[in-house]
Each structure stands twice: as C-alpha cells, then as structure tokens.
Amino acid sequence: MSRILTLRDALNEAMIEEMRRDENVFLMGEEVAEYNGAYKVSKGMLDAFGPKRVVDTPIAELGFAGIGVGAAMNGLRPIVEFMTWNFAVLAFDQIVNNAAKTVSQSAGEFHCPIVFRGPSGAAGQLAQQHSQTFEAWLANTPGIKVISCIDPHDSKGLLKAAIRDEDPICIMESEIMYGHKGEVPEGEILVEIGKAAVRREGTDVTLVSFNKMVEVCKSAADELAKDGISAEIIDLRTIRPLDIDTIINSVKKTNRIVVVDESWPFAGVSSEVTYNVQKFAFDYLDAPVIRVNSADTSLPYAPTFVEEFLPSPAKIITAVKQVMYR
Amino acid sequence: MAEVVAKAKTGKKPTSRKKSVKKYNKKTWLTWFETMYRIRKFEEKTLLAYSQQKIRGFCHVYIGQEAIGAALVTGIRKEDAVVTAYRQHGVGLSRGLSSDSCMAELFGKKTGCVKGKGGSMHFFSKKHNYFGGNGIVGAQIPIGTGIAFAEQYKGTDNLCVTMFGDGAARQGALYESFNMAMTWKLPVLYICENNGYAMGTSVERTSNVQDLYKIGSAFDMPSEAVDGMDPASVHEAFQRASEHIRSGQGPYYLEIKTYRYKGHSVSDPAKYRTKDELNSYKEKDPVIVVEQKILKDKIASQKEVDEIKKSIVDEINTAYKFADESDYPDGSELYSENYVQEDYPFLT
Ligand SMILES: Cc1ncc(C[n+]2csc(CCOP(=O)(O)OP(=O)(O)O)c2C)c(N)n1
Ligand SMILES: [Mg+2]
Numbered sequence: 055m056s057r058i059l060t061l062r063d064a065l066n067e068a069m070i071e072e073m074r075r076d077e078n079v080f081l082m083g084e085e086v087a088e089y090n091g092a093y094k095v096s097k098g099m100l101d102a103f104g105p106k107r108v109v110d111t112p113i114a115e116l117g118f119a120g121i122g123v124g125a126a127m128n129g130l131r132p133i134v135e136f137m138t139w140n141f142a143v144l145a146f147d148q149i150v151n152n153a154a155k156t157v158s159q160s161a162g163e164f165h166c167p168i169v170f171r172g173p174s175g176a177a178g179q180l181a182q183q184h185s186q187t188f189e190a191w192l193a194n195t196p197g198i199k200v201i202s203c204i205d206p207h208d209s210k211g212l213l214k215a216a217i218r219d220e221d222p223i224c225i226m227e228s229e230i231m232y233g234h235k236g237e238v239p240e241g242e243i244l245v246e247i248g249k250a251a252v253r254r255e256g257t258d259v260t261l262v263s264f265n266k267m268v269e270v271c272k273s274a275a276d277e278l279a280k281d282g283i284s285a286e287i288i289d290l291r292t293i294r295p296l297d298i299d300t301i302i303n304s305v306k307k308t309n310r311i312v313v314v315d316e317s318w319p320f321a322g323v324s325s326e327v328t329y330n331v332q333k334f335a336f337d338y339l340d341a342p343v344i345r346v347n348s349a350d351t352s353l354p355y356a357p358t359f360v361e362e363f364l365p366s367p368a369k370i371i372t373a374v375k376q377v378m379y380r
Numbered sequence: 381m382a383e384v385v386a387k388a389k390t391g392k393k394p395t396s397r398k399k400s401v402k403k404y405n406k407k408t409w410l411t412w413f414e415t416m417y418r419i420r421k422f423e424e425k426t427l428l429a430y431s432q433q434k435i436r437g438f439c440h441v442y443i444g445q446e447a448i449g450a451a452l453v454t455g456i457r458k459e460d461a462v463v464t465a466y467r468q469h470g471v472g473l474s475r476g477l478s479s480d481s482c483m484a485e486l487f488g489k490k491t492g493c494v495k496g497k498g499g500s501m502h503f504f505s506k507k508h509n510y511f512g513g514n515g516i517v518g519a520q521i522p523i524g525t526g527i528a529f530a531e532q533y534k535g536t537d538n539l540c541v542t543m544f545g546d547g548a549a550r551q552g553a554l555y556e557s558f559n560m561a562m563t564w565k566l567p568v569l570y571i572c573e574n575n576g577y578a579m580g581t582s583v584e585r586t587s588n589v590q591d592l593y594k595i596g597s598a599f600d601m602p603s604e605a606v607d608g609m610d611p612a613s614v615h616e617a618f619q620r621a622s623e624h625i626r627s628g629q630g631p632y633y634l635e636i637k638t639y640r641y642k643g644h645s646v647s648d649p650a651k652y653r654t655k656d657e658l659n660s661y662k663e664k665d666p667v668i669v670v671e672q673k674i675l676k677d678k679i680a681s682q683k684e685v686d687e688i689k690k691s692i693v694d695e696i697n698t699a700y701k702f703a704d705e706s707d708y709p710d711g712s713e714l715y716s717e718n719y720v721q722e723d724y725p726f727l728t
Contacts (some may be wrong), residue, residue, distance in 0.1 A: 110585060
C-alpha cells in the first residue's frame, strides 16, 4: 500500500529498518538520541534501540567521525549524523584522509562501510557559515560515494542501500526539505547508488539538477510549459559516481541542457556535468551548456542577499530561453 | 551547579570562595545595572521582533547571562580584544556597539553593524575591538588565541577575552589552543560560559569531568570557577585574571557558571530541563538582584534607577524603530566585501 511520507520520516524508516536488519548498524551524532535529532530525523530511535545503538555525542565532529571510521574498520556499520554538513568540515580529515583511503592504503586489508549524513545547502537567512553545499568538495575525493537527494521515496531507498554498501558514503539532505512529502510504498525499498532519475520527461531542453533545486526546476518547468517549452528534468540523486549515461541520453533527445546546481560555480558539480556533455554529446548540442548556480560569493544574512544568491525559477527560465535562442 | 564558587589555581585543590565582599562605588554598580538592563531589554525586543518575523534565521539570546556582559564593561580594558560564539548580542552591546546598529543588524538592514551581512550570529566592530560572533562551535577558541598571539607579537599589554560555551569546551580545538597558549604564555583570557546545556545536551552527558574549570589543570593553566549570576564576582575574576595575564605569565581560564532562561535558540522549547531548575536561577536573577542591592544599600535612589530604566527602554524602542525603518541592503552588495581586492573577477 502506498503512503505519503515526509523526507524526515522516510529517512527515519530507512535507519530503523536497517538497524532491525543488522545489529552492527548504529547511529551516532549530536542530539540524535534524547533530543530525537536536531531536525527530528531520528525521532523515536532511542526508545526503539536504546543508548547502545543511538548515541548522543558531545560537540566534537572530528572525534566522533573518527570513532565512526575506527568502528567501521573493526566490523561495525556506523551512521554518523552531522547536524549540518557545515559542521562536518571539522571532520573532513577523517572523511577524506581516512574513510576514503582505508581500502587503498591497506590494499583491501580493511575497508570502511560508514554512512555520513546530514543536511546541506542554504536554509533561509542563516548567513555565511551555515549556508554551504559540500557535494562538490566531497565528490572530488576518490574512495567515497556522494548522494544528494530530497525525494522521500528515493532518499529512503538510497539510505538503505548506503547502509548496506561496503564503501564510505556521504549523504546530503536538506534542512528545509525534511517536511517535503512524497509517495513511499510500504515494504522494502532499495535504490541503486549511481543512477539518476528522470523526474519529468520533456523534448525541448534538459534540466539537470539535484537535491532541493530539483523542486525549483519543477516550478520553472511548469512556467516554461505555459510558453510551450517542454523541459526534461533529471535528478542526479547520486553525485559520485555520476550517471553520465542518463544525462547524455536526454541531451541526445533535447539537444539543449541547463545545469541547475545550488553549489558555487567554481569546480563544481555543474562543471563536471558540463565537461561530460561536451565530451560525449558534442555533436548533439544546439547551444552551449549553461549552468545556474548560487552566486560565486559567500551568502550573507539579509533577505535581499538570499534572493540574489540562490538559483530561482526566474533564473532557470532565463537560462533555458538562452539555450533555446528565444 | 552549586552556589559554591571554587578556585583551582594550578595544582591546588579547588577551594570555595565566598561571594564578593568588596565595596564598589556608585558608578560601578550603576554601570553593571545599566548594562544588564540594556541587554535584557534588547533581547526581549529581539524575541518580539523575531515573533513578528522581522528577524529571521538562527537567533540565540543572552537572557540570564547578562552579569558576564556587565563584567566585560568594567573588568577589562577597551583596548582588549573580545571574541565569542553566536550567543553574542549581549557581548557586542557590552563592547559598546550601539543598540541601533545591533538591532538593525538583526533585522538585516544596511544600517546594521555589519551592513545586514552577518545577522544575529555575526556582529563585528574593529573600533570596539570586537572580533565577532562565530557560528561554528569552538572555532573562536583558536582564533582568540591567535588574536592574543598578535598582541604578544606586537608587544602590547592587551589581552584577548576568548569566550565559548560548555558545549564548545568539548571540541578538540580547545585542547590544542590551551596547550599552545600555555606553552607560549599568550595573553588570553579563556572564558567558558557554562550555562548547563549545549542545545539539549546537559554538561553531565558530555563528559566524565563536569567541573569545566578543571580542564585547565592538564596544562597547568590557572583556572577558576566563578558565580556568573553575580557581576561583582565575575568582575573580580576578570581583574585577577587580567592582572596575571598582563604580567606576562600567560593565559588564565574562568569557568563562569551561568544559565540561559530561554531555549537554545528561538526554535527550541527547552523540554530537556525542569521549571524548578529554571526558577532556581531566576531567583538569583542578576538584573533584579543588583537593582535590589542598589536600592537597599542606598547606592542610588529609586528615582535614579527609574531614570536609567526609562532611558534604556527609550533606547531600545528607538533602536527597534531605527531598524524597522532602515532599508535592506541592495542584493547587488552580495558581490562586495568577499575579497579585499575590489575588482575581483567573480564567475557569473
Ligand atoms: C561545529 C559545530 N557543530 C555543531 C553546531 C550546532 N550547534 C550550534 S550551537 C550548539 C550548542 C553549543 O552549546 P554551548 O557551547 O554550550 O553554547 P550555548 O549555546 O549554551 O551558549 C550546537 C551543537 C555548530 N554550530 N558548530
Ligand atoms: Mg551552553
């Protein structure tokens, strides 16, 4: 039977199901247990599993991320929650220098099946330090896989797949999308890591995006439809490995592409998509690839800055008209 | 958190220290009262403006912790630097930033102390030697240590007050900083504002060591616990500490026991603590206790106290109006002040 679930509840179910399935899975992070999660993603889990498996930590990101890495190397399957990815920057040493390198530097003697998860991206007027995206930062690193998704069904399936995966995985969610609703059937859901989803079929232009910007693309596509422009929307869902085939197949059909990426433009996911499109679909392109990113700046506090900074339906529509020479 | 105020000079066992018995003049008492009353009224207005959605984003108020702000005014020098975390409205005001510029910053207006760019967590003012509010828990601990490093390097006798919460005291950055500061005898006054909680996590749940001043002993850093509900006690601790630091003997660490009356931020209902606990602190409310002391000991007349109160209320109302009527910065200012280089070539 199908149900409507929020992203928050879908993630919650994924963790609970996997913890029931495998007793080596545990959750660790700030406020995850007694407070039920800073954003309530772990609601009820302390009651269900007790303090051995749902562990509140002090504010010590580097320390508990490293404890997760060590535990994973020694047979457990940790889910480490960061209150937001902005704070995970403190833990990048453990993620990048250790989790990502375990298999390589031990020549496969050890591996590190760990999930690092938490919200990423701007979430209102939170100012410079609390408004960043880290998909590109982490996807730059061989050894880890990166997922960024807010669709409740797919997020549940991806999180479950990530917990079962043998490699370290970083999952980016979204503070302001935890209440976002979608259909999630009852029963087992697993979504393959490394596969994009076509969220909407179209014929005139391909919009490639991920995380909450997919919803912004949908609004833009609704507007474009009124103008007779049919946009195909691709949700990457996984950033690394990148599903290039799905993008190329779409571009072969539409011949035009706009990449919509909340991250900064420099050396970002949008650059990577663009590179692959020019390499593998050069002959199919009727216009240069254009991207819509957040501004190449920090995000200050005032509402006027937030508006100026983020991709919006209006900015996407302008970009689409540009690639359509309209 | 008992009334007891313990002192742990290096190596010695903590001893209890009675409440301040020193005499202070009228000016000092009125300064403390005025500062605390300003912070209280400012924060009450902040909460109102937040409920009206004139202030957005994260917002952490200082209500309950005002005695520390008061002592910052009298216990250190204007030339000294201060750096703290995001619970910083009261600290900024204590440094002398105007209520107008702080309220306008909370509203995100271009008349704010940082032109609407920082909001609630990030006031800064070079003029007031205020190195800001920091949103990353613990980040300001090494930064404050570095500010002190620069003072030592330049050969001044200024110090840097480096403030952080009980939650921040669990970050590795603190231990690294304490070690270097002690090794190099840096002029830094570390202040842990122990308000009992880091978001929903009580101090008891984050460490085997609950007396946070004891952290200093691993570094042989002079460390004390101080009653943070009493401005005189905090002031005296600041004076003892700064004398030690200015004499070139290196850092000093104070764990100031305080309490926040409100939730962690405006969105936190604070269900993790009891009403009784909250009330036990409200009974020692520094704003009320100091007012009563001033009147009881006839330090100033009722009329003088009322005048101070009225002028503060007027100041805060004016600040609210000023903030409300100011303009938002233009969106294009997004590109200003990312680099010092003025013609930096941004990607567009
Ligand atoms: C590195 C980092 N981790 C987590 C957070 C989220 N966070 C913000 S405030 C806070 C609690 C800090 O408590 P404490 O240091 O006691 O300061 P208080 O709020 O009590 O003033 C947490 C966990 C953050 N801002 N930065
Ligand atoms: Mg605290």
